[in-house]
Amino acid sequence: MAAPAAVAAAASSPAAPRPTPEGLVAVTEGQATILYDDAQSVFYNEVQEFNRDLSISIIRTWLAGYRASQLQRYEKRMSMPDRRPSPNDNDPKKPEKPQMTIFEGLSATGLRSIRYAKEIPDIDEVVANDFDKRAVAAIKRNVSHNDVAARVTPSHGDANLVMYRAVSEGRRYSVVDLDPYGTAGPFLDAAVQAVADGGLLCITCTGMAVLAGSQFEACYAKYGSMSLPNAEFCHEMGLRTLLHTVQTLTGRHGRYIKPLLSLSIDFYIRVFVQVFDGPAKAKRAAQDSGLVYNCPSCYSFATHPFGKSVQKGGQSRTGLSTGPPVGPLCAYCESPHHVGGPVYLGPLHDVAFAREARALVQKHPGAFKTHTRITGMLTVASEELPTPLYYSVAALCRVVRAQSPAIPVFASALLNAGYQVSLTHCAPGMLKTDAPPAFLWHVLKHWIQQSGWVRKNVAHLSPGERLLKRLGLHADASRFGRKPGLVRFQINPTANWGPKARAGNTKAIKNVASQKEATAAQPPAKRARDA
Ligand SMILES: C[S@@+](CC[C@H](N)C(=O)[O-])C[C@H]1O[C@@H](n2cnc3c(N)ncnc32)[C@H](O)[C@@H]1O
């Protein structure tokens, strides 16, 4: 293994270009150039450059703190009298100097591992593993082509077996990266054990039809959680489903998780999760997981954690939750609720960490071809409320056939009432808020009343009609509203028209004059509306 300083030096020295062997295609991404055959027998997806760039920026940000804490721990151990190095270097009591290692379980061409080795300073070893012989041959060829044999170890085996073997031999990796086809589910139990205390799990899952689409049966089979296909918040639900699976698996091993960043990107999700040893904290997981009740007709939803925080003997513990927080029927439109989950209900991101990662990317934009997108995503993520899930204002308005207010207008009504609001990186036009659905409908009621709402197709006995009734708005009442371009009331023929004062009646003349002043003092909008 190379010393970290040597790694940093190697990473900065430009490698001489090597000739591309006949029959192979060379692809350069970041500091790596990989060779793959035209037949593409080994998987390579150029679209995932964003995923790889993002991962490098996140691991670099995380590693700075992790390495410092590991070295500190090592120094502390070394300072203990029975651990001090003896003249005999083979002293079995001497703790090993911490090594920074990455395990990429499903490596294909080795591109990701090679980029990690070249672009993340202070990495001692990256194990690039695949169970396909052709992939391992490609990894070996690419390792040699990129001159990283000192830091990248090709490995041939089933990812689970390699990880379980490492655990059984007392070796754990600083980072475990899983980037499979489809779900990472089958690799999660080994991964949560194979990652070091305080280490980082990086997990990609594609197959959003399962995690966030119509395949809720498959979602339960693969992740132990029901997805909610009709929910507007299905992408965040997918992230929370994966985090819940990781959380429950870590708990079995007396470990707990802290999500640093959880992103829904194009056709997949990618989460970066720190794993810690700690049976006491693992027992608090019930406070951070629970069910989601969603109304598929009006999009109102509620979450229900399994446990709640209680104080017992001066200590914070997990108490039993009570509920459910909703009845069988939606309180607004009377449709039956769908029950989804269980999902993770804690924060998706560590805001300080997301800001740090963004600062790193902004400091080194040349290191990441996709830096503009990374910066944008990290900015939105770092501004997101930790409150689970979100609403589509347009979808709420669709239920009652109202025109949708502009997002800032709707958000400002919530903010004015003292609630918190944010966007979400998962989809445009969606709002996260700690306001309850009752308040959202209250705001929409006022919006409807103010905006000259024209009812269109609110079907008789539909959820929309029931909802309007609950809001105190009869579905037919809109015909009494204003219609653009329609003159419904007489227009004053002249200003200050009306019964004229009798000639010579000065008191009446005085009254007319004061009326005139009062009219002039009214704001123009009000005067126009009253006309
Ligand atoms: C999506 S590709 C990996 C892409 C790669 N991480 C990258 O960034 O370019 C998935 C790879 O996983 C490998 N694979 C699938 N199941 C595996 C298993 N159980 N153990 C090891 N490798 C596996 C496949 O051979 C394939 O090369």
Ligand SMILES: [Zn+2]
């Ligand atoms: Zn409803």
